[in-house]
Amino acid sequence: MTSPATPATPATPATPASLGADSADAPNDNVARGRRVLELERDAIAALAASLGDDFSRAVSLIAESTGRVIVAGVGKSGLVGRKIAATFTSTGTPAMFLHPVESVHGDLGIVGPHDVAILLSKSGETSELLGLIEALARMGVRMIAMTADRTSRLARHADVVLDIGVREEACPHDLAPTTSTTVTLALGDALAVALLQQRGFGKDDFAKLHPGGALGRKLLTRVRDVMVAKPLPVIGANATMREATVCLAGQRGIAVVVEGDRLQGVITAGDLARLLEREADPMTVPAATVMSRTPRTARESELGSAVVYRMETFGVMAMPVLDDHDLLVGIVHLHDLMRAGAV
Secondary structure, X not given: OOOOOOOOOOOOOOOHHHHOHHHHHHHHHHHXXXXXXXXXXXXXXXXXXXXXXXXXXXHHHHHHHXXXXXXXXXOOHHHHHHHHHHHHHHHOOOXXXXXOHHHHOOOHHHHOOXXXXXXXXXXXXXXXXXXXXXXXXXXXXXXXXXXXOOOOOHHHHHOOEEEEOOOOOOOOOOOOOOOHHHHHHHHHHHHHHHHHHHHOOOOHHHHHHHOOOHHHHHHHHOEHHHHOEOOOOOEEEOOOEHHHHHHHHHHOOOEEEEEEOOEXXXXXXXXXXXXHHHHOOOHHHOEHHHOOEOOOOOEEOOOEHHHHHHHHHHHOOOEEEEEOOOOEEEXXXXXXXXXXXXXX
């Protein structure tokens, strides 16, 4: 007689503990993998910095002496990096355009002039789509800067200057996907743009003119004179009492400025008044000159608002007297007004 089959024991649901050490270690493994990528790219940039020399200086001079634009070209990942390099040049005062090598031989060469300088990106230096563009640029007399890892490549042989973007290994575990090399190329483009910026004396005002929109433009364009209160000014005379100062504080957002003529003598704040109330039985009759700060923080009307905001936050000041170039009082600037204007 056949015994009845024993019912199967239900499978125990998997739990994190029952999945084994591999699963538990996965987050740590991922951190280690990410760290390896960042360390490889960091080391590659450090090696690039150590190797910069005459070729880099020649590249900067070639662009600086050009009367045309910078034309940046590359294919694939190099093309994406090239677009960013062109954008960085343009935003820092060096007119630049990205030119796709394929489109260039189908009419887009019309944007290139003989006084331009071309920066051509190719790790191998043998990118077929780029070689046709090289020939066209050579016929036009355009000077060329090659960013490549192979100084013996056709790109390098045709270039006036060669910048080496060779790396020990890509961060890709198969040493295939452009990772470390594209990071190095991007950093090298930044180095060129910033060196040119400094050589040409391109300053904050120039930067602001090219970035009038958005938060960056507001921060760079906002001057103290744009947001200061010019009238009525919260001023009292040197012989005023604290009663007059208190009226001024209440009506003028917590600051009273003691003047003699147009010359600043000192500043009284709401904090000064509070401390006076704690120690004096009849504070309103106290001379304002004995309460005021005689060395207050001040701003200049031509200053960048962002610089004044930094000082206000550093020293815990909510408002400052504004002086002109002759040290005469011309206004009051408040932290809140600077913040509303986007000076931070």
